[in-house]
Amino acid sequence: MITIKQRLIREHNRAYKLWMRLLWRCYGMESPLVFMAHGFKMSIGECKNAFELSRDSFERFISFLVDEGWRALSQDELFRMVQKRQWRKKCFHLTFDDTYDTVFTEAYPILKRYGIPFTMFVTKDLVDKAGYITMEHLKLLAKDPLCSIGGHGLQHLVFRNLSDEEMREQCVGGKRWLEQELGVDVKTFAFPYGRVVEVSNSNRKMIRKMGFKMAFSAIEGSVRACWWTGRWFLPRVNVSETFVEKFTQGKRLLYKDCEGR
Numbered sequence: 001m002i003t004i005k006q007r008l009i010r011e012h013n014r015a016y017k018l019w020m021r022l023l024w025r026c027y028g029m030e031s032p033l034v035f036m037a038h039g040f041k042m043s044i045g046e047c048k049n050a051f052e053l054s055r056d057s058f059e060r061f062i063s064f065l066v067d068e069g070w071r072a073l074s075q076d077e078l079f080r081m082v083q084k085r086q087w088r089k090k091c092f093h094l095t096f097d098d099t100y101d102t103v104f105t106e107a108y109p110i111l112k113r114y115g116i117p118f119t120m121f122v123t124k125d126l127v128d129k130a131g132y133i134t135m136e137h138l139k140l141l142a143k144d145p146l147c148s149i150g151g152h153g154l155q156h157l158v159f160r161n162l163s164d165e166e167m168r169e170q171c172v173g174g175k176r177w178l179e180q181e182l183g184v185d186v187k188t189f190a191f192p193y194g195r196v197v198e199v200s201n202s203n204r205k206m207i208r209k210m211g212f213k214m215a216f217s218a219i220e221g222s223v224r225a226c227w228w229t230g231r232w233f234l235p236r237v238n239v240s241e242t243f244v245e246k247f248t249q250g251k252r253l254l255y256k257d258c259e260g261r
C-alpha cells in the first residue's frame with residue numbers, strides 16, 4: 001500500500017510530465033531537442049522495453065535527421081543556446097545514459113560516419129560490468145572530440161532517498177573520478193531514473209551548487225522549457241522503437257510543425 005506522500009509525489013510527477021508535454025507542443029521545433037538513448041540490440045525483436053533500440057532503427061533515425069536537415073549540436077553549442085535562450089529550428093544533441101558497451105560497438109561507428117557529437121552519462125559502478133562499457137572503450141571515446149563525458153552518479157541510485165551529503169558524494173565524487181580517469185572536464189550531469197518520482201525539488205536545487213553547467217531529467221520535453229525547469233532539470237526525448245517509427249514517418253504533431261520549411 002502506498003502512503004499519502006508517495007501518492008502526492010506520483011501526482012506531482014504526472015502533472016509535471018503533462019506540463020512539459022504541453023510546453024513542448026507550444027514550442028514545436030523552435031528549440032533543440034536532447035535525445036536520450038540507452039543500449040542497442042541487433043534486431044527489433046530483441047528490444048523488450050522503451051530503453052532498448054535496434055541498431056538498424058538507430059541508423060535509420062540518424063540518417064533521417066541528417067537527410068531532413070537537422071543540425072547536430074555539441075554539448076557546448078547546446079549550452080550556449082540554453083544560456084542565451086537563442087533558439088534555432090531543427091537541431092538536437094544526442095545523449096546516452098548508463099553507457100552500455102553497445103553504444104561503443106554499435107552506435108559509435110554510425111555517429112563517427114555522420115560526424116554527430118554526443119554525450120555519454122557514465123555511472124562509475126557500471127563501468128566494466130557485464131554488458132556495460134569497458135574502461136578501455138570509455139577511454140577511447142573520451143579521446144574523441146565528438147564525445148563529451150557527463151556524470152550519472154557513483155552508483156545508479158534514486159536521489160530522492162539520499163541525504164544531502166550522499167547526493168554530493170554521488171555527483172561530485174563521480175565527476176572527480178571521471179575527470180581523473182579520463183582526463184576530461186565533466187560539465188554536465190543526468191539524474192539516474194530522472195523523473196520527479198526519483199528526483200526531489202531539493203535534489204534539483206542542490207545540483208546547481210556542484211559545478212555542473214547543465215543537468216538533465218528523463219522527462220519528455222523541449223529544452224526551451226528551461227525558463228521553467230532551470231538549467232538543472234532539462235527535459236529530454238527518449239529514443240525508443242516507437243518514437244523512431246513515428247518520428248521518421250512524420251507522425252508526431254511536433255514534426256508536422258517543421259513541414260514546408
Ligand SMILES: [Zn+2]
Nearest residue numbers: 097098192193
Ligand atoms: Zn540511468
